[in-house]
Amino acid sequence: xxxxxxxxxxxxxxxxxxxxxxxxxxxxxxxxxxxxxxxxxxxxxxxxxxxxxxxxxxxxxxxxxxxxxxxxxxxxxxxxxxxxxxxxxxxxxxxxxxxxxxxxxxxxxxxxxxxxxxxxxxxxxxxxxxxxxxxxxxxxxxxxxxxxxxxxxxxxxxxxxxxxxxxxxxxxxxxxxxxxxxxxxxxxxxxxxxxxxxxxxxxxxxxxxxxxxxxxxxxxxxxxxxxxxxxxxxxxxxxxxxxxxxxxxxxxxxxxxxxxxxxxxxxxxxxxxxxxxxxxxxxxxxxxxxxxxxxxxxxxxxxxxxxxxxxxxxxxxxxxxxxxxxxxxxxxxxxxxxxxxxxxxxxxxxxxxxxxxxxxxxxxxxxxxxxxxxxxxxxxxxxxxxxxxxxxxxxxxxxxxxxxxxxxxxxxxxxxxxxxxxxxxxxxxxxxxxxxxxxxxxxxxxxxxxxxxxxxxxxxxxxxxxxxxxxxxxxxxxxxxxxxxxxxxxxxxxxxxxxxxxxxxxxxxxxxxxxxxxxxxxxxxxxxxxxxxxxxxxxxxxxxxxxxxxxxxxxxxxxxxxxxxxxxxxxxxxxxxxxxxxxxxxxxxxxxxxxxxxxxxxxxxxxxxxxxxxxxxxxxxxxxxxxxxxxxxxxxxxxxxxxxxxxxxxxxxxxxxxxxxxxxxxxxxxxxxxxxxxxxxxxxxxxxxxxxxxxxxxxxxxxxxxxxxxxxxxxxxxxxxxxxxxxxxxxxxxxxxxxxxxxxxxxxxxxxxxxx
Numbered sequence: 203x204x205x206x207x208x209x210x211x212x213x214x215x216x217x218x219x220x221x222x223x224x225x226x227x228x229x230x231x232x233x234x235x236x237x238x239x240x241x242x243x244x245x246x247x248x249x250x251x252x253x254x255x256x257x258x259x260x261x262x263x264x265x266x267x268x269x270x271x272x273x274x275x276x277x278x279x280x281x282x283x284x285x286x287x288x289x290x291x292x293x294x295x296x297x298x299x300x301x302x303x304x305x306x307x308x309x310x311x312x313x314x315x316x317x318x319x320x321x322x323x324x325x326x327x328x329x330x331x332x333x334x335x336x337x338x339x340x341x342x343x344x345x346x347x348x349x350x351x352x353x354x355x356x357x358x359x360x361x362x363x364x365x366x367x368x369x370x371x372x373x374x375x376x377x378x379x380x381x382x383x384x385x386x387x388x389x390x391x392x393x394x395x396x397x398x399x400x401x402x403x404x405x406x407x408x409x410x411x412x413x414x415x416x417x418x419x420x421x422x423x424x425x426x427x428x429x430x431x432x433x434x435x436x437x438x439x440x441x442x443x444x445x446x447x448x449x450x451x452x453x454x455x456x457x458x459x460x461x462x463x464x465x466x467x468x469x470x471x472x473x474x475x476x477x478x479x480x481x482x483x484x485x486x487x488x489x490x491x492x493x494x495x496x497x498x499x500x501x502x503x504x505x506x507x508x509x510x511x512x513x514x515x516x517x518x519x520x521x522x523x524x525x526x527x528x529x530x531x532x533x534x535x536x537x538x539x540x541x542x543x544x545x546x547x548x549x550x551x552x553x554x555x556x557x558x559x560x561x562x563x564x565x566x567x568x569x570x571x572x573x574x575x576x577x578x579x580x581x582x583x584x585x586x587x588x589x590x591x592x593x594x595x596x597x598x599x600x601x602x603x604x605x606x607x608x609x610x611x612x613x614x615x616x617x618x619x620x621x622x623x624x625x626x627x628x629x630x631x632x633x634x635x636x637x638x639x640x641x642x643x644x645x646x647x648x649x650x651x652x653x654x655x656x657x658x659x660x661x662x663x664x665x666x667x668x669x670x671x672x673x674x675x676x677x678x679x680x681x682x683x684x685x686x687x688x689x690x691x692x693x694x695x696x697x698x699x700x701x702x703x704x705x706x707x708x709x710x711x712x713x714x715x716x717x718x719x720x721x722x723x724x725x726x727x728x729x730x731x732x733x734x735x736x737x738x739x740x741x742x743x744x745x746x747x748x749x750x751x752x753x754x755x756x757x758x759x760x761x762x763x764x765x766x767x768x769x770x771x772x773x774x775x776x777x778x779x780x781x782x783x784x785x786x787x788x789x790x791x792x793x794x795x796x797x798x799x800x801x802x803x804x805x806x807x808x809x810x811x812x813x814x815x816x817x818x819x820x821x822x823x824x825x826x827x828x829x830x831x832x833x834x835x836x837x838x839x840x841x842x843x844x845x846x847x848x849x850x851x852x853x854x855x856x857x858x859x860x861x862x863x864x865x866x867x868x869x870x871x872x873x874x875x876x877x878x879x880x881x882x883x884x885x886x887x888x889x890x891x892x893x894x895x896x897x898x899x900x901x902x903x904x905x906x907x908x909x910x911x912x913x914x915x916x917x918x919x920x921x922x923x924x925x926x927x928x929x930x931x932x933x934x935x936x937x938x939x940x941x942x943x944x945x946x947x948x949x950x951x952x953x954x955x956x957x958x
Contacts, residue, residue: 227363228274231284233405234359234371235266240401241375242351247382247389253339254347261295261348265355273363284363285356292352300345319345325565336389338513338581340567354378358405361949368406370949373825375402477721480707481553483542484717487595490540491740491753492726494706496551497574503620504671506688506703511578517569519552519561519577526557526575526594528737535596544587552577552584553706556730556738559592598736598755603642606733613732616700619692624673631693641699645731645741648690649756652743657686659745683727683744690743691729700732704740708750826948833864833950841924851907854900854923858882858930860952865934866942875901875908886933893933896926 239262245254268291272284294309301318302308326342354374361371379398383390483493498506529535540555547553552568554561557575561568567582634651635644651657658680672692675685687703694701705727710720730738742752837860840853855875862869862882869878879901887894900923935943945951 226274228270230363230366230368230405231266231270231273231359234362235262235270235355237371237375237401237405238262238266238351238355238358238378241354241378241398243397244379244382244390244394245347247386247391247394248336248343248347249339250336251339254344257299257344258348258351261292261299262351262355264295265292265352266359269356269359269363285360288356288359289352292349292356295352296345296348299348300341322566325567336386340581342565342567343581350378350381362405365949365951367949367951367953370829370953371405372402373828376825477723479545479719479721480547480724481542481544482710482713482717482719483540485540486538487540490538490709490718491555491595492704492706492708492728493540493542493553493720494556494704495549495553496576496578496706497702497704497730499574499616499702501618501620501688501692503622508576509615511571511573511576513569513578513580514572515569515580517572518566519558519568519570520564520566522560523558523570523575523577524572526596526737527573528732528734529557529594529596530735533596533598533602533736535594537592538595539590539592541590542588544584547584549584550579550582552579552587552589554591555593555595556704556740557594557596559594562590562592564589596737596739598733598739600642600755602736603733603739603755604640606642606735613700616702616732617695617698619695622670623692623696624670626673626676627689627692628696630676631696634693635697641697641731642733644697645694645699646756648693649741649743649752652686652690653745653752657745659686686744687727687729690741694729694731702730702738703727704730829949829953830947833953836953844923847903848907850923851900851903854927855904857923857927858897858900860950861927861931861934863952864931864946864950865938866945866951867934875905882930882934885937886930889933889936890929893926893929897930900926 239259242258242262245258246252248254265288269284269288272287297305297311297315297319298309300322301315304315304318305311322342322345324342326340326344326346354377357374358371361374362368375398379395382394481493483490496508498508500507500509537559538555542553544553552561552564554577558570558577561577564587565582567580568577569580570577631648635647638644638647656679659682660680661682671685672689675681675689691701691703706725707720708724708726710718710724712718726744729741729743731741732738739755740753741756746752837857840856844850844853858879859869862879867881867885869881871878879897883894883897886897935946938946
């Protein structure tokens with residue numbers, strides 16, 4: 203029998219936090235903040251500007267400095283106040299970012315701060331579902347990211363500074379990196395990964411600056427970096443390419459996203475034969491008019507397009523829109539309301555009746571253009587939006603419009619025409635109006651001409667006769683709304699009447715519950731002409747087979763203005779349903795009740811992406827459970843190596859010490875095994891005396907093994923040792939707080955305490 207030299211039982215254990223030779227807690231706080239700041243640079247993949255960076259960086263720095271300052275004071279190091287102070291500092295930072303106008307000095311909350319902050323957060327959540335990344339920075343989304351950055355900073359700081367678990371701090375950093383990866387993985391660049399990796403490695407090396415980096419740390423670092431590099435290839439590809447501005451309706455690829463094209467090509471049809479629902483609404487009007495999306499005012503001879511506008515982020519639609527251009531208070535107008543539910547429409551312009559007064563439940567990312575009153579999204583889109591719009595139902599009389607006359611000195615951009623416009627267009631306009639000099643009378647004559655019996659509505663594009671699209675249309679006298687509205691708008695401009703084209707939807711079909719359903723077939727374009735004192739006024743040159751009756755104010759210029767229409771003739775063309783006088787829709791603008799518990803469009807979108815969501819949830823779950831899995835694997839590996847009784851005694855001792863650490867029992871590394879284990883025995887004895895005695899037996903057997911002669915005859919019985927350790931852990935769990943029980947499972951401290 204030979205005698206073996208044994209190591210001291212605590213010699214292989216890492217020193218407790220705060221012992222000499224370790225990096226200070228304050229320094230680790232600063233390194234944790236640096237790691238989070240470096241990882242947050244990956245948020246750049248979500249935005250097409252840098253306005254998000256200063257507030258998020260300032261928030262991370264503020265929270266980090268607060269934690270480092272308190273951890274630098276020895277008397278406060280173990281009080282837990284650092285985390286509380288960090289949370290308070292983060293909260294004040296959020297106020298300064300999101301709602302400084304509601305706070306004293308820009309960051310101290312008042313009674314109105316909570317309501318204002320809640321509104322900003324709501325707009326941020328809404329923006330998540332409506333925004334296609336990369337998009338413009340918005341206050342709401344930036345605030346949400348800042349809150350997430352605060353949580354990550356506090357967690358990473360706590361793991362590295364308080365628990366000394368820099369290795370596991372890579373998990374929240376990886377989750378932070380995963381957010382832009384899942385939303386817009388194509389936007390990530392190599393330097394995003396490099397910064398995140400460098401931040402984590404600096405944090406990891408910082409903890410071990412005064413000691414030797416153990417093998418577990420190396421494995422943790424390599425695993426985290428490999429996962430961060432490999433996950434982009436494992437996740438399904440996402441498409442965030444910008445939409446083709448000339449795309450019409452569905453692209454035919456099976457997607458359920460619909461886009462109404464504001465670029466009107468005179469040889470393309472705006473609508474389609476697709477009857478998919480795009481939106482539904484309830485209106486306080488019995489017979490609501492069209493719902494406008496955008497106006498097009500620039501024409502090159504073939505294509506109409508909207509003018510480029512600069513977004514004024516102070517012109518928030520929820521705060522109210524200005525008085526419509528040119529509208530006098532003497533004109534009859536009633537304020538109405540409509541509740542709109544977007545079902546299958548992805549636009550960066552908000553569908554709304556014209557002129558809108560204000561919107562509700564749209565958030566602060568929907569702003570208006572002061573010239574056109576078009577409502578456009580600041581980095582957001584309309585997908586699945588539900589909102590209300592207050593608007594003016596303007597009803598001028600023919601006398602109002604007759605009295606308006608011309609205003610040739612204003613709005614000159616709305617009378618511009620291409621230099622190469624075919625002469626036949628202007629000549630035809632002059633022939634139509636004859637000797638009429640009143641602008642309104644001329645407009646009525648143009649509308650009556652196109653709605654007359656000589657013109658036919660058809661979904662077939664006019665043939666290319668080589669004379670220009672408008673000339674070909676005037677020759678064939680057949681087309682769809684784009685040709686009719688364009689021809690009248692161009693002719694009105696040629697007569698000096700400011701004119702533009704509006705793009706949107708016809709009223710749709712009224713349902714038995716008094717709501718209205720609008721499909722892609724209802725996509726429509728119509729001219730808007732400007733009259734001083736009345737403003738922009740809708741006309742309807744498209745024959746009634748498609749558009750229904752013309753507005754009542756467009757048919758009464760003279761006593762013989764009674765127009766001939768083809769609405770009494772049967773037609774297979776789709777038409778908008780108009781309610782009869784006996785039908786009334788008195789429902790207010792309120793939330794629409796849906797007989798179905800599921801929105802088909804939303805369900806289809808979810809069904810297309812279910813595997814992406816499932817993969818993300820599984821991945822996050824695996825990452826959260828990774829420490830517990832590693833702890834179980836290490837224990838199993840230890841017991842698998844047992845061959846002799848001495849080895850069994852050593853492994854049982856190690857498992858006992860690790861279990862004590864997992865449940866936050868301090869083991870004095872300078873004490874003898876019997877003295878070191880007394881806190882464990884004392885706690886376990888309160889729950890189960892037999893288990894406490896088993897713990898003493900483990901210590902006694904270890905002392906024999908470590909300091910006595912090696913046993914070559916006793917046969918190992920690892921099952922008995924494992925049974926004792928399992929009973930010990932069960933007793934420790936029963937005598938621990940809920941927090942310690944959860945922490946012992948999800949973040950076992952023994953994984954991060956040094957080498958084996």
